[in-house]
Amino acid sequence: MQFSEELLSFFEAIGKKQEYKKNAILFYEGQKPKDLYLLLKGCVRLYKTDEAGLVINIHFLQSPSFIAEMPVFEGLLYPASASFESDSVVLKIDFQKFKEKLFAHQEICMLFIKSLMLKIKFLEYSINQNFTMSVRLRFIKFIIGRKAELENFAQKEIARFINTTPETLSRTIKKLKEERLIDTCSGKIKILDLEALKQCL
CATH class of the missing domain: 2.60.120.10 (Jelly Rolls)
Incomplete structure (x- = not known):
């Protein structure tokens, strides 16, 4: 505003x-x-x-x-x-x-x-x-919406933003990494396939 x-x-x-x-x-x-x-x-x-x-x-x-x-x-x-x-x-x-x-x-x-x-x-x-949204969808929406700022967010902070526990978020991140949609570097999120993430929404 x-x-x-x-x-x-x-x-x-x-x-x-x-x-x-x-x-x-x-x-x-x-x-x-x-x-x-x-x-x-x-x-x-x-x-x-x-x-x-x-x-x-x-x-x-x-x-x-x-x-x-x-x-x-x-x-x-x-x-x-x-x-x-x-x-x-x-x-x-x-x-x-x-x-x-x-x-x-x-x-x-x-x-x-x-x-x-x-x-x-x-x-x-x-x-x-x-x-109504799963943690997976909330997380994907978050990282797409803030893709230019992801290096500023620790995983614990992201968990707070999307109202979930760090443990639940960690499991979600692990699964998305296995699907080769994201990766992590020093605890920060890195998007590997933006278009595939968008198709998840």
Whole structure:
């Protein structure tokens, strides 16, 4: 999502920048929102933890992006927790001041609506992927979609992204290597036959 310099200046005028280190927690599931958060730099992971302690990743937000804006707007508790995947910068915006300006500023209103629509579309995609796709298909979609960045992802990180265990992913990788579709080098994934992988989807 793109923010104009004018909009960023507007948000900064009613907010306060705050830096967070990698793995820091922004908020926990069940907490009551106080401010509207705008991610200016870095990456945020939204996740839920079930009764058995299993962590389910919902979304990885890249800057710039609003973070969990719907609970703030509706006055609801956060339905998930948020932590930082990298050193990040967040703008904490006074929600009352934001709400006063929202409907009087067309560009802000449209940006907010677009943000909500993108989150809804991603939620639908996430539900479809995590509950109807096998680990094999989720992994293949991941490596095809990020083929230019694979050297930046350790296998443990990929497992988190596609909501599976490192052990299950390891078995999936082993089978795809046996099929000569991928290979590994120093623990990183290397695609050998992109077209054959696409045909698996």
